[in-house]
Amino acid sequence: MSEVLSGKTVAQAMLEEVKTRAEALSAKGTPPKLAIVRFGARPDDLYYEKGAKRTCAQVGVACDTTELAADVPEAEALRAIGALNDDPAVHGILILQPMPKHIDTAKVRYLLKPEKDVDGTSPINQAKVFEGDPTGYPPCTPTAVMEIIKHYGIELKGKKVVVLGRSMVVGKPASMLLLGEHATVTICHSRTKDLPAEARQADVLVAAIGKAKMVTADYVRPGAVVIDVGINVDEAGKLCGDVDYDSVAPVASQITPVPGGVGSVTTMVLAKHVVRAAEKVAASR
Amino acid sequence: MSEVLSGKTVAQAMLEEVKTRAEALSAKGTPPKLAIVRFGARPDDLYYEKGAKRTCAQVGVACDTTELAADVPEAEALRAIGALNDDPAVHGILILQPMPKHIDTAKVRYLLKPEKDVDGTSPINQAKVFEGDPTGYPPCTPTAVMEIIKHYGIELKGKKVVVLGRSMVVGKPASMLLLGEHATVTICHSRTKDLPAEARQADVLVAAIGKAKMVTADYVRPGAVVIDVGINVDEAGKLCGDVDYDSVAPVASQITPVPGGVGSVTTMVLAKHVVRAAEKVAASR
Numbered sequence: 001m002s003e004v005l006s007g008k009t010v011a012q013a014m015l016e017e018v019k020t021r022a023e024a025l026s027a028k029g030t031p032p033k034l035a036i037v038r039f040g041a042r043p044d045d046l047y048y049e050k051g052a053k054r055t056c057a058q059v060g061v062a063c064d065t066t067e068l069a070a071d072v073p074e075a076e077a078l079r080a081i082g083a084l085n086d087d088p089a090v091h092g093i094l095i096l097q098p099m100p101k102h103i104d105t106a107k108v109r110y111l112l113k114p115e116k117d118v119d120g121t122s123p124i125n126q127a128k129v130f131e132g133d134p135t136g137y138p139p140c141t142p143t144a145v146m147e148i149i150k151h152y153g154i155e156l157k158g159k160k161v162v163v164l165g166r167s168m169v170v171g172k173p174a175s176m177l178l179l180g181e182h183a184t185v186t187i188c189h190s191r192t193k194d195l196p197a198e199a200r201q202a203d204v205l206v207a208a209i210g211k212a213k214m215v216t217a218d219y220v221r222p223g224a225v226v227i228d229v230g231i232n233v234d235e236a237g238k239l240c241g242d243v244d245y246d247s248v249a250p251v252a253s254q255i256t257p258v259p260g261g262v263g264s265v266t267t268m269v270l271a272k273h274v275v276r277a278a279e280k281v282a283a284s285r
Numbered sequence: 286m287s288e289v290l291s292g293k294t295v296a297q298a299m300l301e302e303v304k305t306r307a308e309a310l311s312a313k314g315t316p317p318k319l320a321i322v323r324f325g326a327r328p329d330d331l332y333y334e335k336g337a338k339r340t341c342a343q344v345g346v347a348c349d350t351t352e353l354a355a356d357v358p359e360a361e362a363l364r365a366i367g368a369l370n371d372d373p374a375v376h377g378i379l380i381l382q383p384m385p386k387h388i389d390t391a392k393v394r395y396l397l398k399p400e401k402d403v404d405g406t407s408p409i410n411q412a413k414v415f416e417g418d419p420t421g422y423p424p425c426t427p428t429a430v431m432e433i434i435k436h437y438g439i440e441l442k443g444k445k446v447v448v449l450g451r452s453m454v455v456g457k458p459a460s461m462l463l464l465g466e467h468a469t470v471t472i473c474h475s476r477t478k479d480l481p482a483e484a485r486q487a488d489v490l491v492a493a494i495g496k497a498k499m500v501t502a503d504y505v506r507p508g509a510v511v512i513d514v515g516i517n518v519d520e521a522g523k524l525c526g527d528v529d530y531d532s533v534a535p536v537a538s539q540i541t542p543v544p545g546g547v548g549s550v551t552t553m554v555l556a557k558h559v560v561r562a563a564e565k566v567a568a569s570r
Contacts, residue, residue, distance in 0.1 A: 123412035130415040130461075131453055158478040166464055168416055175472075176415075179451060182476040184483060187460075191467040193443040198469060 002252040005227070007144070007264030010151040014268045015059060021275045022060040025282055030091075032278035033062040034118070034270070035084045037095040039077070039103070040070030045096040048267075052094065055267035061274050074103050078111055085113045091281060092118035092274035097169070115280065118273035120173065129173045132180045137273050142174035144265035145206060145227055146181075148256060154204065154225055156181040162199050164188050164215070164242070165208035170229050174206055195219070213244035217251045226255040229262050287537040290512070292429070292549030295436040299553045300344060306560045307345040310567055315376075317563035318347040319403070319555070320369045322380040324362070324388070325355030330381040333552075337379065340552035346559050359388050363396055370398045376566060377403035377559035382454070400565065403558035405458065414458045417465045422558050427459035429550035430491060430512055431466075433541060439489065439510055441466040447484050449473050449500070449527070450493035455514050459491055480504070498529035502536050511540040514547050 025032050034056055038045050049065060056063040066084065068077055077099075084093050093116045099105055114124035120139040128136025149156065161183040165171035175185045188198050190209075199205055199219035205226050207215045212232035220226060230242030241258030249255050256262055310317050319341055323330050334350060341348040351369065353362055362384075369378050378401045384390055399409035405424040413421025434441065446468040450456035460470045473483050475494075484490055484504035490511050492500045497517035505511060515527030526543030534540050541547055 123416075124408050126412040126415050127408035130411050130457060158476045160478070172415060172461075176457075179472055179474075182474070184471065184473050184477040186469065186471040187464055188469050189464075189467070191443045192469040193445070 002226075002249050003254045005148055005152055005225075005254050005256045005261065007148060007256060007261040010144075010148050010265050011055075011268040013151060014147065014265070014272065018268065018272045018275055019059040021279065022271075025275065025278050026060060028282055030278050030282040030285075031062055032060075032092075032275050033064070033090050034092045034094060034274045035087075035090045036063065036065045037068065037077075037081060037084070037093065038065055039068050039072065039096070039100050041067075042096075048096065052267045052270055055271050056274075059268075059271050059275075061271045070100050071102070072100075074107070077103055078107060081108060081111055085111070085116065088281075090116065091278040092116055092270075094119050094270065095121070097121075116277060118270060118277055121168075126168065126173075129176050132176065137277075138173050138177060139169055140266045140269040140273065141170050141208075141229060141262065142177055143269045143273075144262050145170075145174055145229065146177050147265050147269060148227065148262065149181075149204070152254065154254070156183040156204065159183050159203040160186070160201055161204045161206065162186045162188060162202035163206045163208065164195070164199065165206075165210070165229075167208065170208035174208065174229075178204075178206070207242035209242050211242055212240050213242070215243040215248060217244070217247040220248050220251045222251050223253045224251075226252040227262065228256050228258050231258060231263055287511075287534050288539045290433055290437055290510075290539050290541045290546065292433060292541060292546040295429075295433050295550050296340075296553040298436060299432065299550070299557065303553065303557045303560055304344040306564065307556075310560065310563050311345060313567055315563050315567040315570075316347055317345075317376050317560050318349070318374055319377045319379060319559045320372075320375045321348065321350045322353065322366060322369070322378065323350055324353050324357065324381070324385050326352075327381075333381065337552045337555055340556050341559075344553075344556050344560075346556050355385050356387070357385075359392070362388055363392060366393060366396055370396070370401065373566075375401065376563040377401055377555075379404050379555060380406070382406075401562060403555060403562055406453075411453065411458075414461050417461065422562075423458050423462060424454055425551045425554040425558065426455050426514060426547065427462055428554045428558075429547050430455075430459055430514065431462050432550050432554060433512065433547065434466075434489070437539065439539070441468040441489065444468050444488040445471070445486055446489045446491065447471045447473060447487035448491045448493065449480070449484065450491075450495070450514075452493065455493035459493065459514075463489075463491070492527035494527050496527055497525050498527070500528040500533060502529070502532040505533050505536045507536050508538045509536075511537040512547065513541050513543050516543060516548055 112122045114122045120137045125136040129138045166189045208229035228241035228243040234240040397407045405422045410421040414423045451474045493514035513526035513528040519525040
C-alpha cells in the first residue's frame with residue numbers, strides 16, 4: 001500500500017513559518033491583509049472563502065470580503081477592484097472564480113495589480129510563472145502541489161512528470177513549476193490519443209482534469225507518485241478527486257487523498273503569498 | 286528519403302499576403318514600419334538585421350535601425366527604446382538579442398509596449414502565448430515553426446510532440462503554440478534522463494537546444510517529422526542545425542534543412558507581425 005501524502009501535514013508544517021512572518025509584520029506596523037472578492041453566493045465560493053478565512057485567522061492574516069451581486073454591472077465590479085488596488089492596507093486580492101459570464105475576465109486580470117495578485121491571474125504573474133521568475137505569484141493550487149512535493153522530498157530532477165490538464169489555473173502553471181525543478185514534463189489533455197499510456201510513463205503523475213475518479217489503476221505505473229488536484233463530487237454525492245483512490249492507492253508509491261490533499265494546502269499558500277506581498281510593501285518603506 | 290520542408294517555400298507562400306496587406310496599409314496612409322535596435326555590431330546581429338531588412342523591403346515594410354554602442358549606458362538605451370515606443374510612425378520594435386550584459390533585460394522587456402513588441406519578449410505577450418491568446422505576438426522563431434507545420438499540412442491534434450529545449454525564445458513558446466493545436470507536448474532539456482528515448486516517442490520532434498548536430502538518427506522514430514530550430518556552426522565552420530541532417534534525413538518522413546528551414550521563415554513572420562501591428566493602429570483611428 002502506498003504512503004499517503006497528507007496535505008494537512010504539509011499545511012501544518014508551513015503554518016509556523018507563515019505565522020511568525022505575519023506576526024513580525026504586524027509588530028512592525030504592517031498587519032498583512034487579504035481582500036476576497038466574491039460575486040453572488042455560490043456554495044463552492046462560500047466553502048472556499050470559509051477555508052481561506054480559517055487559515056488566515058490561524059496565521060494572523062486579516063481577511064475581508066467584498067461581496068458583489070452576481071449581476072453587478074461590470075463597471076462597478078472594476079471600480080471595486082480598483083479601490084482594493086489603491087487601498088494601502090490591502091496586500092493581497094483574491095477574486096473567487098469563475099466570475100459571472102457578463103464580466104470580462106481579461107479586464108479584471110489586466111486591472112489587478114500584479115503585486116497584490118496573490119492567486120496569479122494577472123498577465124505579469126502568468127508571464128513570471130512561464131519564464132520561471134520566482135518573484136511572481138503562481139496560482140495557489142499548483143503552488144500547493146509543489147509544496148507537497150518539496151515537503152515529502154520527492155525528487156523531480158530528470159524525472160518524468162505527466163500533467164493531465166492544461167488549464168491556466170493548474171495544468172499549465174504546474175507544468176512550468178515542475179519544469180523549473182528540472183523535471184521532463186509531458187502535458188496531456190482531452191485530445192491526447194492514449195491518455196493511460198502517457199500517464200503510465202510518469203514517475204510523478206499530476207491529475208488536474210476535473211473528472212471524478214477518471215484516473216484508474218491502468219493510468220499508473222507501479223511505484224509512481226500520484227498527485228490529485230481534482231475536487232469533484234461522485235455519484236454518491238461524496239467529495240472525490242480525479243483519481244480513483246481505491247484502485248490507484250495499491251499501485252502508487254505515494255498518493256494525495258481527496259479531501260485532505262492538495263486542497264488542504266491551497267489556502268496556506270494563499271496566506272503565505274499575502275505575507276510575502278506585505279513583506280515587500282514593508283521593505284519598500 | 287524524407288521530404289524536405291523548405292522554409293524558403295513557406296516564406297514565399299507568405300510573401301504575397303503580407304505584401305498585399307502592407308500595400309493596403311500604405312495606401313491608407315499607415316505605411317508599416319519596423320524599428321530594429323542593435324547594440325554594437327556583432328556579426329550575427331548584422332547578419333540577422335540584413336535578412337530582416339531584405340524581407341521588409343520585399344513586402345513593403347519600412348525598416349530603420351537604431352544603433353547603440355555596445356557599452357551604451359542603460360538609461361540611454363531605455364530612453365532610445367522609450368522614444369520608439371512613443372513614435373507613432375513605428376509599429377514594431379525588434380531588439381537584437383542578446384543585449385549587452387550591463388543592460389537589465391527585464392527593464393527593457395517591461396518598458397517595451399506590448400503592441401509594438403513584434404518578437405514577443407514583453408511579459409504581456411509572453412502571458413498571451415502561455416494562455417493561448419492569439420491577440421499577442423509570440424516570438425518569431427516558434428511562430429515560424431508553426432507556419433511551416435501549417436503550410437505542409439502536418440497534423441498536430443492528438444499527436445505526440447517532443448520539444449528539445451526550454452528557452453523563452455523557442456522551447457517554451459513553441460510548446461504552448463503546439464499545445465494550442467491540441468498536440469500532446471513533452472518538454473525536454475539538458476537534465477532529461479534519456480533524451481534519445483524521449484525524442485523517439487515523437488510524431489513531431491522540435492529541436493531547439495543550440496548544439497550542433499546533437500540530434501542523431503537514434504533520436505528519431507522512423508517516419509517522424511523533424512523540425513530543426515538550431516543555427517550553429519560545425520567543426521568545419523559550416524552553418525548547421527541541432528540535427529545531424531545526413532543521419533536523420535533517411536529516417537524522418539519530413540525534415541527542415543539548415544540553412545533554408547525555420548530561419549528562412551523567421552523574418553517573414555517578423556514582417557507579418559509588423560503589418561498586423563500597423564493594421565491595429567490603422568483600425569483604431
